[in-house]
Amino acid sequence: MKQLKIGLLGLGQVGKGVYSILRSKRADLARKCGTSLRIVKIAVRNPAKRRGVRPSRHQLTADAHQVVRDPSVDVVVELIGGINPAKELIREALRTNKDVVTANKALLAEHGRQLFREAQKRGRHLLFEASVGGGIPVIKVVREGLIANRIRSIRSIINGTSNYILTQMSKSHLDFKEALALAREKGYAEADPTLDVEGTDAAHKLTILASLVFGGWIRFRDIYVDGISRIRSEDISFAEEFGYAIKLLAIAKKTPSGVEAQVRPTLLPKSHVLSSVNGSYNAVLMSGDEVGEILLYGRGAGSLPTGSAVVSDLADLARMRLGGIHHPFHMDFRSLPVRNVALLSSRYYLRFHVVDQPGVLAKISHVLGRHQVSISDVIQKEQRIGGVVPLILLTHRASERALRRAIHRINQLTVTRGKAQVLRIEDDPPPTVSVRRHGG
Ligand SMILES: NC(=O)c1ccc[n+]([C@@H]2O[C@H](COP(=O)([O-])OP(=O)(O)OC[C@H]3O[C@@H](n4cnc5c(N)ncnc54)[C@H](OP(=O)(O)O)[C@@H]3O)[C@@H](O)[C@H]2O)c1
Structure with a gap:
């Protein structure tokens, strides 16, 4: 039977999950993939560390480059995390014509475009199922x-x-x-x-x-x-x-x-x-x-769920190799413009701490109104802490920029204490206006 030879970088939370699954499901995976998935080398920072799984001594090394350069390795699985040396190791693996699997979301979010381009240029696969949503495929x-x-x-x-x-x-x-x-x-x-x-x-x-x-x-x-x-x-x-x-x-x-x-x-x-x-x-x-x-x-995380996602990438690679498929998944590298959040609109939850005196709600709603922010719902609590009471407003849909300007003004009013809490509401359509007064 064919073999997919794996070089593992990292035997921490996720690395141990991958190692355990590949051991416990060895026969099952070989049958499903038509290829046996075999770890040949593992790099860790400290090979002497006790870690609950026991690779053989000749599998372990403290030199990740040794794993990446090993000509018998078909695929490098990067589970070290962080930007460097993970990025350099992945680039080196791609340059030496190896496929790569990674769970490293920080690296892909910040340098993914460069790494995917490199993979595409070399006709190699760079797979990343575990980087989003852990065990969810x-x-x-x-x-x-x-x-x-x-x-x-x-x-x-x-x-x-x-x-x-x-x-x-x-x-x-x-x-x-x-x-x-x-x-x-x-x-x-x-x-x-x-x-x-x-x-x-x-x-x-x-x-x-x-x-x-x-x-x-x-x-x-x-x-x-x-x-x-x-x-x-x-x-x-x-x-x-x-x-x-x-x-x-x-x-x-x-x-x-x-x-x-x-x-x-x-x-x-x-x-x-x-x-x-x-x-x-x-x-x-x-x-x-x-x-x-x-x-x-x-x-979305954890040793075995995330390990399960990494193994699914390995199984894909095994099947693609068996089928002679070398065409990497399509990635589009055009930059997509992202809208400035200040230009968006939404409904909002606003929580103020205000002095307990008549007319406060009128003052706040006046400032909101001047900025075209209208109120859909109010809770005024009578529970006093140091003469201050919470006042909670929900707004109709409003521009974020206008809302921020209004909040800046309200935070400066003499009737408010501390900074307002502002949270977005995700719902459609908004409810009609109602005002409630609640006891503490
Ligand atoms: N944990 C999760 O649930 C989860 C979920 C989704 C994605 N991820 C991602 O998966 C990746 C790994 O996460 P993790 O939680 O498994 O990390 P971890 O537990 O900290 O494990 C990191 C492993 O990398 C090894 N290592 C660190 N620097 C090294 C170097 N220079 N050379 C060789 N080995 C080195 C460490 O060796 P020692 O053991 O000897 O220190 C350790 O085995 C990260 O990118 C993370 O964001 C994690």
């Missing part, structure tokens, strides 16, 4: 199952850490810090959670997915990114009172004037299918012109 669905479609929009929850934290804040009434501590305890958050909670990781994934789906290249730096660290537990409860859940949504839409692409905490109606995606789960909802709406749901 979203890349394959877009490339194969949805090939007949123009995808018009992507709405997704693609950072499990943030989703876990928001779920804990909602279900267990924890504040952000407590929920983050719990996420760390359960292994859902890294020691430094910044990339996850500030939205960067989701934006990396959105860059890759939207570039693939919209047939052009979207620059990571053009995506508007805002994270969840400024969400307070009161925002979760107020949103719930209005019938919404707060989710870190990664959205991309193709419009005639450019792509809209943003990652930000967003209010979603509780009836929306993405509102029930809880815990560390991910989901991607796409709308295609032929198929309509399609939802993918599953584990």
Whole structure:
């Protein structure tokens, strides 16, 4: 039987998943692929480290270049992470005519265009199923199952850490810090959670997915990114009172004037299918012109789910080699313009802390009105903390630029304390006006 000889770079979380799956499913995969998938070399930083899986001593090396240069290796699987040396190792692998599989979303989002061009030039495959949505085969669905479609929009929850934290804040009434501590305890958050909670990781994934789906290249730096660290537990409860859940949504839409692409905490109606995606789960909802709406749901991270996605790329490579297919998947490298978020419009959730005196709502709504922002719903709480009460407004659709100008003015009013909370609402159509007064 033919063999696909694999050089593995990294035997951490994902590397161990790949290693275990290739061992436990060896016969099964060989039968399904008509080729046996065999790891011949593995590079790690520290070969002496105990890691729960036990490759043979002659498989392990601390020199990743040795793996990449090994002439017996057909495919290099990059699971080191970060930009360098991962980028140089991938380029070297492509230059020496090897196919490459990677899970490295940060690298692809920031340098993917250069790497895909290099692969195309050399007639090599650069596959990346595990880089978006972990175990969810979203890349394959877009490339194969949805090939007949123009995808018009992507709405997704693609950072499990943030989703876990928001779920804990909602279900267990924890504040952000407590929920983050719990996420760390359960292994859902890294020691430094910044990339996850500030939205960067989701934006990396959105860059890759939207570039693939919209047939052009979207620059990571053009995506508007805002994270969840400024969400307070009161925002979760107020949103719930209005019938919404707060989710870190990664959205991309193709419009005639450019792509809209943003990652930000967003209010979603509780009836929306993405509102029930809880815990560390991910989901991607796409709308295609032929198929309509399609939802993918599953584990967006973790050793075995992500390993499963890497192995699916390896199986594809094995089958393509067996069938003599050397034509890499089509990638389009034209730059796609991304619209400035200030030019977009939406409905908004606004939370102010205001002094408890008559006329405050009138003052705030006057400023909003002067900026063409109209109010659709109000909750005024009578719960005083230091003479200050929360005032929550939902707006009708308004321009983001106008809203920002209004908020800047409102933050300067003598009746407001601290900065307003501003969150986007994703729903259509907006409800009619109603004003409610609630006791504390
Ligand atoms: N973890 C997930 O759930 C997940 C999900 C989707 C995508 N990803 C992506 O998958 C990639 C790997 O993530 P991970 O969580 O598996 O990382 P990890 O647990 O930190 O593992 C990294 C591995 O790379 C090795 N390594 C680091 N620098 C090296 C070098 N210069 N030469 C050789 N080996 C080196 C490390 O060796 P030592 O073990 O000796 O230190 C370790 O085995 C990242 O791009 C990540 O974004 C991860």
